[in-house]
Amino acid sequence: MRQKENWEFDWQRRWCQLYELPENKARVLEYWIKYRHLEDIQKIVPVDNETYILDVGCGISTVLHYLPGHRYGIDPLIERYKTIYAYPPELTLQAAYGESIPFPDSYFNLVICSNCIDHTLDPAITIAEIHRVLTSGGHFILTCEVFEANLGKRNAAHPYSMNVEKLMDLVSRFNIIASWNSPWIGLQRYILDQPPTEQREQIFLLSK
Ligand SMILES: C[S@@+](CC[C@H](N)C(=O)[O-])C[C@H]1O[C@@H](n2cnc3c(N)ncnc32)[C@H](O)[C@@H]1O
Numbered sequence: 001m002r003q004k005e006n007w008e009f010d011w012q013r014r015w016c017q018l019y020e021l022p023e024n025k026a027r028v029l030e031y032w033i034k035y036r037h038l039e040d041i042q043k044i045v046p047v048d049n050e051t052y053i054l055d056v057g058c059g060i061s062t063v064l065h066y067l068p069g070h071r072y073g074i075d076p077l078i079e080r081y082k083t084i085y086a087y088p089p090e091l092t093l094q095a096a097y098g099e100s101i102p103f104p105d106s107y108f109n110l111v112i113c114s115n116c117i118d119h120t121l122d123p124a125i126t127i128a129e130i131h132r133v134l135t136s137g138g139h140f141i142l143t144c145e146v147f148e149a150n151l152g153k154r155n156a157a158h159p160y161s162m163n164v165e166k167l168m169d170l171v172s173r174f175n176i177i178a179s180w181n182s183p184w185i186g187l188q189r190y191i192l193d194q195p196p197t198e199q200r201e202q203i204f205l206l207s208k
Contacts (some may be wrong), residue, residue: 007156009080012060015188016085019061019204024191029066031190035142035182041205045139054108056098057116060085074144098126106135114143118160127170131208140174140206147199165200174206
């Protein structure tokens with residue numbers, strides 16, 4: 001566990017040096033719009049000052065930076081991230097695992113889990129927890145790298161590798177509103193103007 005957490009932290013520490021620059025913050029939003037279809041999603045899902053939003057595995061460059069509403073983020077490493085990054089004060093951040101979300105049933109209108117489900121130790125329990133904390137009719141945005149081959153455990157931070165079928169199976173208790181299969185560039189590669197890699201990123205907009 002220590003090795004996994006150090007791997008995640010070291011990655012975020014390097015990433016933070018880039019993300020902190022205002023022009024790169026703007027480019028991350030650009031990435032969300034271009035490859036994770038944020039504007040298309042917002043045409044379907046109303047997000048305003050009254051929306052309760054949770055980002056599971058929020059990391060440093062959480063999409064909560066770019067949304068209105070009551071914004072909550074959980075991440076097991078949040079206290080370490082706070083030592084290297086000044087989050088906007090309006091975000092409520094808590095150290096927690098997706099496998100045990102510290103909020104009551106039906107608390108959120110929108111849950112987001114981006115580039116995190118294949119980092120969790122138990123993706124199925126994490127998805128069940130997300131389902132539990134969503135209101136009936138609430139929405140769930142899931143993004144995850146997907147591979148053609150089953151690569152199994154990829155490195156210390158990724159106990160699993162996913163493909164589209166595995167993800168479909170994991171989210172079978174939700175209704176699929178929309179899905180997209182985008183090139184996988186990743187935030188850091190995008191900012192550094194590097195080309196897409198061979199894998200893809202699957203994006204699901206789901207409802208409970
Ligand atoms: C690649 S980062 C993604 C961060 C952010 N969501 C994004 O899209 O930029 C993966 C994050 O998942 C977190 N994480 C790892 N295991 C987790 C778990 N079991 N529950 C919730 N978050 C976890 C890591 O600490 C890390 O911050």
